[in-house]
Amino acid sequence: MNPTRLTVAAGAAATALLLAGCSGGGLGGGGTDPADVAPAGEVEPREISWLLSRPADGGVITTMEQLADEYAAEHPGFELNLITTPDRPSYIQRLETLAAAKELPELFDIDATPFAQKLADQGRMMDAEALLTDIGVHDDYRPAALSYQRFDDGSLYMVPFEFQVELFWYNTALFEKAGVEVPATLDDFPAMCEDLRAAGTTPIALDGQDQWPLERYMAYQPFRASGNDFVRDLKRADASLADPVGRDAVAWIAALGEAGCFQEGFSSTGYADAQALFTSGKAAVYNIGTWELANLATDALDAGVRDDVDYFTLPVTDGAATAENEYVSPSGIGMAVNARTYDPLVRDFLEFALTRYPELYAKTGAISPTTTAETTIPDNATPLYERAVAEADAVGDVSAMPWDTQLDPTSNSRLQQELTLLVQGDITADEFVTTMDATIAEHGAAAFE
Amino acid sequence: MLPHRSRVAVLVFLLPPLLLYGVAVLLPILQSLGLSLFRWDGITPMEFVGLDNYVRMLGRDDVFWQAFANTLGYLAICLVLQLGGALVVASLLVALRRGRELIKTLYLLPAVISTVAIAFLFRQIYSLDPVGLLNQALDMVGLDGLQQAWLSNVSTVLVAVSVPEGWRFTGLYMLIIYAALMAVPAELEEAARLDGASRWQVFTKIRFPYIRPVWVTTAIMATTYALRGFDIPYLLTNGGPGQASELVTTYMYKSAFSHTDYGYASAISVFIVVECLVAVGLIIALLRRKENA
Numbered sequence: 128m129n130p131t132r133l134t135v136a137a138g139a140a141a142t143a144l145l146l147a148g149c150s151g152g153g154l155g156g157g158g159t160d161p162a163d164v165a166p167a168g169e170v171e172p173r174e175i176s177w178l179l180s181r182p183a184d185g186g187v188i189t190t191m192e193q194l195a196d197e198y199a200a201e202h203p204g205f206e207l208n209l210i211t212t213p214d215r216p217s218y219i220q221r222l223e224t225l226a227a228a229k230e231l232p233e234l235f236d237i238d239a240t241p242f243a244q245k246l247a248d249q250g251r252m253m254d255a256e257a258l259l260t261d262i263g264v265h266d267d268y269r270p271a272a273l274s275y276q277r278f279d280d281g282s283l284y285m286v287p288f289e290f291q292v293e294l295f296w297y298n299t300a301l302f303e304k305a306g307v308e309v310p311a312t313l314d315d316f317p318a319m320c321e322d323l324r325a326a327g328t329t330p331i332a333l334d335g336q337d338q339w340p341l342e343r344y345m346a347y348q349p350f351r352a353s354g355n356d357f358v359r360d361l362k363r364a365d366a367s368l369a370d371p372v373g374r375d376a377v378a379w380i381a382a383l384g385e386a387g388c389f390q391e392g393f394s395s396t397g398y399a400d401a402q403a404l405f406t407s408g409k410a411a412v413y414n415i416g417t418w419e420l421a422n423l424a425t426d427a428l429d430a431g432v433r434d435d436v437d438y439f440t441l442p443v444t445d446g447a448a449t450a451e452n453e454y455v456s457p458s459g460i461g462m463a464v465n466a467r468t469y470d471p472l473v474r475d476f477l478e479f480a481l482t483r484y485p486e487l488y489a490k491t492g493a494i495s496p497t498t499t500a501e502t503t504i505p506d507n508a509t510p511l512y513e514r515a516v517a518e519a520d521a522v523g524d525v526s527a528m529p530w531d532t533q534l535d536p537t538s539n540s541r542l543q544q545e546l547t548l549l550v551q552g553d554i555t556a557d558e559f560v561t562t563m564d565a566t567i568a569e570h571g572a573a574a575f576e
Numbered sequence: 577m578l579p580h581r582s583r584v585a586v587l588v589f590l591l592p593p594l595l596l597y598g599v600a601v602l603l604p605i606l607q608s609l610g611l612s613l614f615r616w617d618g619i620t621p622m623e624f625v626g627l628d629n630y631v632r633m634l635g636r637d638d639v640f641w642q643a644f645a646n647t648l649g650y651l652a653i654c655l656v657l658q659l660g661g662a663l664v665v666a667s668l669l670v671a672l673r674r675g676r677e678l679i680k681t682l683y684l685l686p687a688v689i690s691t692v693a694i695a696f697l698f699r700q701i702y703s704l705d706p707v708g709l710l711n712q713a714l715d716m717v718g719l720d721g722l723q724q725a726w727l728s729n730v731s732t733v734l735v736a737v738s739v740p741e742g743w744r745f746t747g748l749y750m751l752i753i754y755a756a757l758m759a760v761p762a763e764l765e766e767a768a769r770l771d772g773a774s775r776w777q778v779f780t781k782i783r784f785p786y787i788r789p790v791w792v793t794t795a796i797m798a799t800t801y802a803l804r805g806f807d808i809p810y811l812l813t814n815g816g817p818g819q820a821s822e823l824v825t826t827y828m829y830k831s832a833f834s835h836t837d838y839g840y841a842s843a844i845s846v847f848i849v850v851e852c853l854v855a856v857g858l859i860i861a862l863l864r865r866k867e868n869a
Contacts, residue, residue: 220833227618245619392704392725394817537835548818553730
């Protein structure tokens with residue numbers, strides 16, 4: 128083939144690809160109207176799948192497996208195929224790839240992210256508010272559990288399966304040894320860290336490898352100052368980190384770094400290693416949710432520290448806009464119902480499962496997303512277990528939204544990276560603010576147009 | 577000139593692999609080229625943006641340039657370890673009379689261990705708490721002041737993620753170079769030695785020129801592999817802390833699968849293809865010039 132012919136052929140191939148690409152981009156909406164939660168027709172049993180991101184041996188999966196078996200006994204031919212990818216970043220990649228290929232299964236887990244909002248806008252997820260109401264369980268749910276799953280406009284497309292509160296677990300013996308008190312306000316954190324450091328203790332154990340635990344700290348000051356308003360404005364570039372609320376948050380994070388709050392090399396410390404720092408008595412504080420109750424408030428906890436562990440909730444700030452009992456109380460990743468595959472069977476199974484789920488789930492020792500079931504305290508629990516469960520019952524209606532579910536993915540990645548650098552002292556607070564404002568201005572504004 | 581039947585036979589045998597190569601390699605490259613002209617998150621309609629992804633990549637994205645600089649550093653460390661290390665070990669191996677097979681096997685071993693295992697191994701080696709092998713060794717020789725979290729320090733992390741990749745394939749390239757060195761005619765070296773050539777002169781005037789074609793191939797392989805390096809940095813640090821160990825490849829992966837910015841990720845992938853072609857071209861040109869000199 129001569130060069131001219133080769134060029135023409137390559138050009139034709141590229142054009143064909145471009146056209147193919149263009150035609151592939153025009154994705155249609157769902158197969159069922161998202162509000163039509165009670166479709167007419169017979170229940171025809173078949174296999175349905177749930178793509179989920181939860182621990183394989185956790186309470187949600189074991190409970191749903193039990194319910195699916197019970198339903199299958201009454202409906203021969205039915206099967207619930209659970210496909211779990213507990214590692215969240217891997218799960219999100221899988222979910223997004225399947226969404227792009229329009230191959231999402233009947234049920235799939237998703238947070239209230241901008242990506243989920245796009246799926247909802249395209250009519251690809253059933254209206255969970257209508258579904259839960261139609262099934263008759265809507266009012267059973269804790270307002271905070273539903274609120275966590277809602278988009279900014281208040282719409283609800285995900286069903287919660289759990290409820291957690293995130294607490295600051297601390298070692299009373301190490302606090303006593305260093306002569307420090309539980310911080311009364313967030314501003315007391317740097318001083319607490321310095322005193323603990325001076326006593327030869329790692330102040331706070333942090334899983335830096337997964338990045339979201341450090342991002343939680345970024346959310347605390349703004350949540351106390353303005354609830355979730357600041358992050359909702361910031362993610363659209365309608366607010367700036369140079370604003371007073373943002374400045375205070377950045378300065379606080381920098382102060383935590385300067386005070387040596389986290390263990391050396393925290394950015395390469397994984398989840399299990401960070402927890403081991405606390406449970407082995409090397410670190411004094413550990414910020415984690417009640418999903419770890421089995422490890423922190425039962426006899427599974429090292430006997431050497433078991434009697435020394437206590438917790439405190441997110442401290443307030445002077446003039447805080449949110450109440451003491453309002454902090455991060457997530458209801459976990461939610462379950463969305465695919466509108467394209469929604470039919471009488473899916474509706475019938477969800478009614479069966481969601482009405483029985485809370486009671487069975489609470490028996491596993493977990494906290495139900497509804498107010499209708501009382502958590503069974505395990506026999507090997509320490510007194511902390513019951514206290515933490517009671518704490519969950521006492522939370523206010525406003526939950527601090529984790530920033531990783533709020534920001535667009537590009538800004539979120541950059542924020543996580545820059546936070547590590549800020550805490551390590553590799554960049555200044557001003558550099559942090561400039562970089563993040565520029566990133567959010569370019570990507571956040573476009574993502575939420 | 578081949579007779580007609582032979583030409584048909586050659587075509588029949590060459591066409592299937594060529595077609596396979598076209599579908600598996602050239603088509604995705606062309607597809608990436610097409611996709612790089614669009615903004616697409618995978619679920620909303622594609623938006624044609626022309627060259628904006630390239631303008632953003634080359635003009636507005638500081639992370640991309642940081643990743644590119646890191647890639648060059650990563651490449652340099654890998655090449656020194658893989659080519660330099662392989663040449664030294666292979667030369668010593670040629671001089672060795674006993675135990676060659678054992679040493680070859682030991683050096684080759686890392687190339688057959690899974691990447692995940694290597695990443696896990698090096699995470700333990702670099703660890704500060706609990707104290708890993710490297711920090712223990714420093715302590716034993718009295719250099720405890722140098723102990724640190726190697727994967728968390730922005731000054732050391734790039735070297736820390738490059739070393740496992742370099743170490744991993746040194747044995748493989750050593751084997752290739754060793755085979756080439758074994759093929760150097762003994763009478764040539766003997767004649768040179770009789771004429772009074774030193775060991776260094778024998779190496780530079782006889783051995784190396786003789787293995788130059790193999791060296792070029794090895795250099796191309798090592799360079800393209802290093803430029804496409806992804807797994808160990810991704811598993812060890814995920815590009816962090818900050819962007820200190822971010823490579824162009826890990827950044828491309830994140831752009832596609834974390835940021836769902838498929839058009840931009842395609843533009844980066846096109847850059848990687850061009851980068852590899854330029855690197856290979858430079859190696860060939862450089863070595864040809866030396867050959868002609």
